[in-house]
Amino acid sequence: xxxxxxxxxxxxxxxxxxxxxxxxxxxxxxxxxxxxxxxxxxxxxxxxxxxxxxxxxxxxxxxxxxxxxxxxxxxxxxxxxxxxxxxxxxxxxxxxxxxxxx
Amino acid sequence: xxxxxxxxxxxxxxxxxxxxxxxxxxxxxxxxxxxxxxxxxxxxxxxxxxxxxxxxxxxxxxxxxxxxxxxxxxxxxxxxxxxxxxxxxxxxxxxxxxxxxxxxxxxxxxxxxxxxxxxxxxxxxxxxxxxxxxxxxxxxxxxxxxxxxxxxxxxxxxxxxxxxxx
Numbered sequence: 460x461x462x463x464x465x466x467x468x469x470x471x472x473x474x475x476x477x478x479x480x481x482x483x484x485x486x487x488x489x490x491x492x493x494x495x496x497x498x499x500x501x502x503x504x505x506x507x508x509x510x511x512x513x514x515x516x517x518x519x520x521x522x523x524x525x526x527x528x529x530x531x532x533x534x535x536x537x538x539x540x541x542x543x544x545x546x547x548x549x550x551x552x553x554x555x556x557x558x559x560x561x
Numbered sequence: 562x563x564x565x566x567x568x569x570x571x572x573x574x575x576x577x578x579x580x581x582x583x584x585x586x587x588x589x590x591x592x593x594x595x596x597x598x599x600x601x602x603x604x605x606x607x608x609x610x611x612x613x614x615x616x617x618x619x620x621x622x623x624x625x626x627x628x629x630x631x632x633x634x635x636x637x638x639x640x641x642x643x644x645x646x647x648x649x650x651x652x653x654x655x656x657x658x659x660x661x662x663x664x665x666x667x668x669x670x671x672x673x674x675x676x677x678x679x680x681x682x683x684x685x686x687x688x689x690x691x692x693x694x695x696x697x698x699x700x701x702x703x704x705x706x707x708x709x710x711x712x713x714x715x716x717x718x719x720x721x722x723x724x725x726x727x
Contacts, residue, residue: 462569462609465671470573470606472667474599477577477584480660484650489634493583493596496627500603503615511610515679517690520615521699524691527615527622528706532713534627538634539720545638546723 467508474501488541488551492534499530569609576602587650593628593635600624611684614691 474497481494503523510519544556579598586592600623607616695703 461563462566464676466569466573467606467610468671469668470576472664472671473577474580474603476660476664476667477580479663480656481584483656483660484653486651487589489631489638490589490592493592493631496596496623496631497580497583497599500599500623504603504606507607507610507612507615509676511612511679512682513677513679515681515683517687517694520612520687521691521694523612523615524618525702525706527618528710531622531626532709534630535713535717536720538630539717541634542637543720551638 464508464512467504467512471501471504471508474498474504486552486554488544488553488556489538491553492537492541495533495537496530499526502526565609572602572605572609576606589635593632596628596631597624600628611682612687614688 478494478497478499478501481497482491485491485494503526506519506523506526510517510523541551545551548556550556575598579595579602582595583592583599586595600619604616604619604624607613607619
């Protein structure tokens with residue numbers, strides 16, 4: 460069986476669902492961010508796979524680069540917020556950090 | 562089976578296995594290090610798809626940047642010695658059911674949709690074409706991206722500095 464578009468889409472879908480599971484079940488803020496990274500990677504595989512198999516041009520790859528850039532910005536901001544929460548609450552359990560001020 | 566097919570299944574197994582480790586591991590250090598396998602596997606999948614520039618960007622930014630950032634955050638926020646389960650999870654069973662149904666739905670859709678096929682599948686260097694598109698059709702999003710990165714830079718610096726208490 461030749462490896463085709465559906466194989467890549469299924470890999471992307473599995474990554475997406477694993478990320479979704481992470482986001483749904485984790486109580487640790489950093490783990491939730493890791494789940495978001497998995498989701499973004501799954502979506503990126505779809506972009507690049509469609510750009511390779513369906514459209515034949517590189518525009519899908521450009522979107523993938525934009526997604527990677529946004530993921531970097533999201534990780535920087537998200538982890539800075541996590542560190543700030545840790546300094547105030549001394550835990551990063553998202554259930555513990557339910558007030559907006561100290 | 563062809564050699565390339567075997568390699569693809571190997572890479573897919575590494576990617577999905579380490580992603581599962583990220584999602585299911587009870588120790589956050591294992592989760593964070595498994596992310597390395599996922600990111601590297603996704604980069605290899607990009608290579609399979611003929612996306613050389615995106616693969617390089619993936620290695621540089623995800624493995625070199627985001628992963629290191631996540632590891633730093635894990636190390637800075639955990640007293641690793643005195644906690645057994647560092648990566649608590651709640652509602653595993655309902656989440657598994659929801660995610661399983663969702664995955665089977667997605668796979669069904671993927672298998673049954675008649676996707677558009679390109680006329681021919683080419684393996685050509687993409688970097689120059691991506692650069693051209695960035696400075697022609699996608700110039701405005703490109704500039705906006707630099708603005709977003711600047712805002713993220715300033716925001717991260719503001720958020721993570723220590724407040725000076727008078």
